[in-house]
Each structure stands twice: as structure tokens, then as C-alpha cells.
Amino acid sequence: MTTMADLPTLHLPALAASFTLADAYLLVSPWKPVLFLLPLLGWGMIITRIYDKHAAQFHLGRRGWNILHVTAGAVAFLAGFLMPIPGVVGLIVGLAVQCAILGIDLAIYPLKANKDERVPEAHKVKIDFSAAKEAKRKKAEAKQLGTSELVVRGPDKVPVAPPKADSPEFAVRLGAEQIIIKAQAARATRFEIAPAGKDNAYRVVHTVDSLQVPAETLPAAQAVPLIDMWKSMAKMDVQDRRKKQSADATIEKGTEKHTIRLTAIGVQGGMKLSGVFDPSTAVRRKTADLGLLETQQAELEKIIAEGTGVVLLAAPGGQGRTTLLYSIIRNHDAYTSNVQTLEFEVQDALEGIRQNVFDPMKEGAEFATTLRSILRRDPSVVGVAEMPDAATALEVSKSEADRVRVYLTLRTDGALNAIMAYAKAVGDNQQAASALRGVIAGKLLRNLCVNCRVPYQPPADLLKKLGLPADKVTQLYKKGGQVLIKNKPEVCPICAGGGYAGVSGILEIFSLDQAARDRIAAGDWNGLRTELRKRGLPTIQQAALRKAVDGFTSIEEVMRVTAEPKPASPAPAKKPDAAAPQKS
DSSP: OOOOGGOOOOOHHHHHHSSSSHHHHHHHHOOOHHOOOOOOOOHHHHIIIIIIHHHHHSSSOOHHHHHHHHHHHHHHHHHHHOOOOOOOHHHHHHHHHHHHHHHHHHHHHHHHHTTOOOOOGGGHHHHHHHHHHHHHHHHHHHHHOOOOSSSOOTTTTOOOOOOOOHHHHHHHHHHHHHHHHHHTTOOEEEEEEEEETTTTEEEEEEETTTEEEEEEEEEEEHHHHHHHHHHHHHOOOTTTSSSEEEEEEEEEEEEEEEEEEEEEEEEEEEEEEEEESSHHHHHHGGGGGOOHHHHHHHHHHHHHHHEEEEEEOOOOOOOSSHHHHHHHTSSOTTTTOOEEEESSSOOOOTOOEEEEEEEETTTOHHHHHHHHHTTTOOOEEEEEOOOHHHHHHHHTTOOOTTTTTEEEESSOOSSHHHHHHHHHHTTTTHHHHHHHEEEEEEEEEEEEEEOOOOOOOOOOOHHHHOOOOOOOOOOOOEOEEEEEEEEEEEOOOTTTTSSSSEEEEEEEEEEEOOHHHHHHHHTHHHHHHHHHHHTTTTHHHHHHHHHTTTSSSOOHHHHHHHHOOOOOOOOOOOOOOOTOOOOO
């Protein structure tokens, strides 16, 4: 029979020593293991939301990295939780060790992944907690402003709070935002809301890759409140429905931020509102980025270097005329010479250049008179952004050709047409010719979407018609619009099925010597055309064909853009006064 003496002796100190530190934490303080889980949760969110997706996107060995991350996480948890140091000190040391291991794991991935050539510069992993803080701040701000999709700031940069959700104005605000959201989704650089001319309706039009594309039609009862909403948010006078008003507004959606230059004006049948996205960025190009051929670049540099006389800059409306003026006038040193412009509206700030804005609403204001005043201030270079009337052309022609360089822009098509239009406006071919030193004409050409363009072998008769050598041009491209995804044709996500994405310039550039000026003075336009062709410089059509041969655009686009324009009516040749001295 077993007695109490035969039972093993229970040693309480030994039993207590057999417990692990983890047992003690669980038995004494159930909250302490939670401290070790919090760093793991943060670490896990970064791994799953950023690193895992990044590795999968760029094929960086996702499985291997996940094994490494899981191993690091397990080692970190065990090293911290089983730290054999009792008390609070052990808790602190354990957490520190755990965080150190997790931090090392987080640091290893970007160090390795960012060096991989498969990862583009824009997609390199960056550990930046400020972005998370900024997103949190913007989220709180958006919540405070309401539930609209866009954060809109007026010219004063203060957010325009949406109306209350249960008010009729709130639906108008959402509709006004949808105008912008749809335009950006269509890759539009400009939008317009204007009367359609019938059925008391308004039409929304997008400008995509320099072409106007109808978007939707709205009844006047819906369109007018949308226009008023944008006028209000841009701090315009909503009650004034006739006078032209312009203002800049800023829109934000997530991390995207854009400036919209809004212009409202009364037109026949109602009001018109137009908006240009990021206007300053659109005109900010160097001459080297205009798409010039090598011979054209040399001719342009020659014209700029001469530095005196009149140079015509021509392009149809909306075809890059302001961009051309700004890019060329930036080539003049504004710190060693007096460079000025005369504009109806400044599109971008030109450093060191005095930009004079003409206000047509000012009493007694005349564009030509304002230009005359500028020319009398002894400028070195003057850029005239418009030719609104013949009086302006006349003032330009009277400028001192041996003292000042004047760039005059015209809304016309082609170099020869620009010269003819200028001469007609001056009213005297000889006076128009006397100060002319050059002409630069351009257009915008749509670029083929490189994601879906389709190569083909051009037929010999097409090449012969275009004047292209069949032995050198063996492949051209045409627009696609679809791509194969898992052997199934789908709409191209880059161009949205249009086949084109983006635009580039095509130009013709001619300096005008005495022989050319003599042709202009005589009104001999055919002779002038022959004189310009003898230079061997590319015309707009030849520049466009070069882009097609190089794969940037299609022959169809070349034919569309370079269709022969209607010539301007030339001014009749005026016999010079025998008693008057002739200018060279």
C-alpha cells in the first residue's frame, strides 16, 4: 500500500523555474503578447500591399521573397517573445530585437529590387512615411469638405466646400465635377461647353490630340447651372453673362493635381465655358523639343542669331502657335537685352521677360497703339502674340528693321500663306517686304500609339505617289486600337482604341534674303515659292512624311494634316513711289 512517504516530494521553486518566459507573460499579463503583434501587423501590411505586388509586377522572384519575408517574421517574433531576460527590461529588449529584424527585412528588398534592370526609375521602391501622412491629411480634408470626388480650389487656393448633400446645389457640384473627370478620362487637353445651336441644348466638346471630339449633349436647364457652378468656384462674377472672364482653378483627385484655366463669355444662344488643362506646361518647350530636322534647326538658329527685322510665326488656331512663340523668344537673353511681349493672356511666365497684357475692355485701348508704345521704349526683341487687325501688321512693318527683332504670330496655314496674309494686312507689298527676315510655320501631328500601332509593307504605287524611295522605305505603320491579351483582342488601354496618343510638331522654316524680299515686294508669289524651294529645306509635308517613315505617325495622318490649304488673297503689287527711298 502506498503511503504519503512514498509520494514524490513537490519542490515549488523547481516547478516555477520550469516555466518559460512566454508562460509567465501569458499567465501574468495577457496584454503583453499584443505588443509583439503590433510591429508584425505594420510589417505585414508593407509586405503584402507593397513588396509582394511589386515583386509580382516586375517578375522579381515573388515566391522566394515571400519565403524570406515569412522566415524573417517568424524569427523576429520568436527572438523578441522568447527573450530570456526577465522583467520590463526583457520586454523592451525583446521588442527592440524584433523591430530590428523586421526593419532589416524591410530594408533588404528595396536595396536589391531597385538595382534590378527590370524595375523602371519611376517604380523603384521608396520607404517614405510622409506620403502616408499626406494621404491621411488629404483624406481628413476631403471628409471635412464633403463627399464630392474632386477637391476644387479657386484662384485664392482655398478649397471650395461642396454644398450640403441634401441640397439641389450638391447635385450641380457633382455634375460640374463630372465634366472634368470625363474630359481627363478621354485624355483631353481642353474642354468646352457651348450652345449647340438648336433645341435649346448645349454641347460638350473635348480637344484630344489637337482634334475636337464631341462628348455629350445637355439640355440648357442642366448645362447653365454647371457653367455657373464653375464660374462661382473660380471666383468669377456669376451674374455677368456677357463679358469675357478668365480665372485659374486647381483640382485635386487623390495624388493628382491639375490647373484649369477657365474662360466664360456670352455667345449667341447663351454662354460658353472653356477650360484648358495645365496651360503653362502645355507651352513650356525648348526649341530642341519642337521636332525639328537637323537642317531646320540650323536655319532656326540662323534666324534667331540675326536678331533684327520681322519674323512671322504661323499656325492654325489651336496648333501650337503660342508654344512656338514662347520657345523661340526664350532663346534671346533677357538679362542682356530688353525682351518684351504683347499678349491678350499670359500662358506661362517667361523669366526675365516683360510680358505686357492688353486689356480690350480698357477705355480707348487699341492693340496697335499699345504695340507702337512698346516699340518706342527701345526694346531689343518684341513678341506679338496676335495680329487682331491690319493696323497691328502696319505697326510691325514700320519697326526699325536694323534695330529691333519682332516676332509676329498669325493664325494661318503654311509659310507662303503667312507672308501673303501679312502683306495683305499691311496693304503695301514693298513695305511689308522691307523688314521681313524669316517665316516659321507649323502644325500639330498626331503620334501613333506605340502600344498598338500596326506595321505593314507599303505598296510601290503608294511610295511613288508620296515620292519615297521604295528601296529604303520597306515598312510603315498604321493605327491599331487593339492589343492581344491572352490571344484575345481588346481595346488598347493607352489610346482607348483611338490608335493615336500625343502630338508632335511639324514645321517649315525659311530665312528671307534680299532675293525673297524682292519677290514679295513685286507680289510674285509663284516666284517666291520657287525661291524658297531652291533652298532645299523641308516643307511641312516633307517633315510630316519623315515622321511617318520613322514610325511616329501614319500616312493617313500625314494626308489629313497636310491637305492643301486655301491660299490667302494676296495684296495687289503696289508700285513704289519713285521719289521715296526704298528700304532694303
